[in-house]
Amino acid sequence: NAGVTQTPKFQVLKTGQSMTLQCAQDMNHEYMSWYRQDPGMGLRLIHYSVGAGITDQGEVPNGYNVSRSTTEDFPLRLLSAAPSQTSVYFCASSPSPDLLTGELFFGEGSRLTVL
Amino acid sequence: DQQVKQNSPSLSVQEGRISILNCDYTNSMFDYFLWYKKYPAEGPTFLISISSIKDKNEDGRFTVFLNKSAKHLSLHIVPSQPGDSAVYFCAASEIMYTNAGKSTFGDGTTLTVKP
Numbered sequence: 001n002a003g004v005t006q007t008p009k010f011q012v013l014k015t016g017q018s019m020t021l022q023c024a025q026d027m028n029h030e031y032m033s034w035y036r037q038d039p040g041m042g043l044r045l046i047h048y049s050v051g052a053g054i055t056d057q058g059e060v061p062n063g064y065n066v067s068r069s070t071t072e073d074f075p076l077r078l079l080s081a082a083p084s085q086t087s088v089y090f091c092a093s094s095p096s097p098d099l100l101t102g103e104l105f106f107g108e109g110s111r112l113t114v115l
Numbered sequence: 116d117q118q119v120k121q122n123s124p125s126l127s128v129q130e131g132r133i134s135i136l137n138c139d140y141t142n143s144m145f146d147y148f149l150w151y152k153k154y155p156a157e158g159p160t161f162l163i164s165i166s167s168i169k170d171k172n173e174d175g176r177f178t179v180f181l182n183k184s185a186k187h188l189s190l191h192i193v194p195s196q197p198g199d200s201a202v203y204f205c206a207a208s209e210i211m212y213t214n215a216g217k218s219t220f221g222d223g224t225t226l227t228v229k230p
Contacts, residue, residue: 042221103164
């Protein structure tokens with residue numbers, strides 16, 4: 001039972017480079033989110049999606065793009081990496097509103113360093 | 116303006132004693148509250164939740180108390196075990212369709228349970 005799978009687990013970028021963090025879930029969850037966690041801080045919402053084809057901005061969306069072409073996948077794109085984007089990124093999913101408990105299922109995280 | 120606050124960055128307790136982790140919130144629209152547990156190099160995992168229509172929810176050694184008038188919730192762990200040592204995040208959300216899966220997190224409290 002894979003749950004939420006994130007790749008890569010580690011990545012080092014140079015300032016200005018672009019990359020995509022992949023996220024896939026096999027639980028048929030409608031809701032998916034991307035969070036970032038900086039040292040000593042909680043998780044801050046970057047973007048989220050309530051279903052295929054629907055995305056919206058969270059608390060800290062600048063510098064990131066998302067798309068949701070399928071229920072399973074929710075990639076996060078860094079357009080032009082900056083040192084301020086050095087962080088640990090978590091993808092999460094949540095069941096449909098009919099079964100909604102609000103609980104998020106998280107991936108193991110992707111640690112990104114921007115030099 | 117941080118809407119969910121965990122004012123104690125760390126807590127140390129002796130094995131077998133009670134651990135009490137606190138969380139305050141400011142947004143009166145929050146109506147669902149969750150606690151997550153996070154071990155190093157792993158994603159957060161759901162622990163326990165409470166709806167705003169309740170003031171207490173219990174699951175084994177874990178109990179969450181909600182005081183809506185004070186906008187305060189607490190997580191009690193009794194008895195505490197060394198395996199409970201982790202970072203605990205308080206999260207809050209609004210149970211609406213478009214906000215499902217969109218949780219706001221506190222900065223976390225690192226719990227250390229000493230044998």
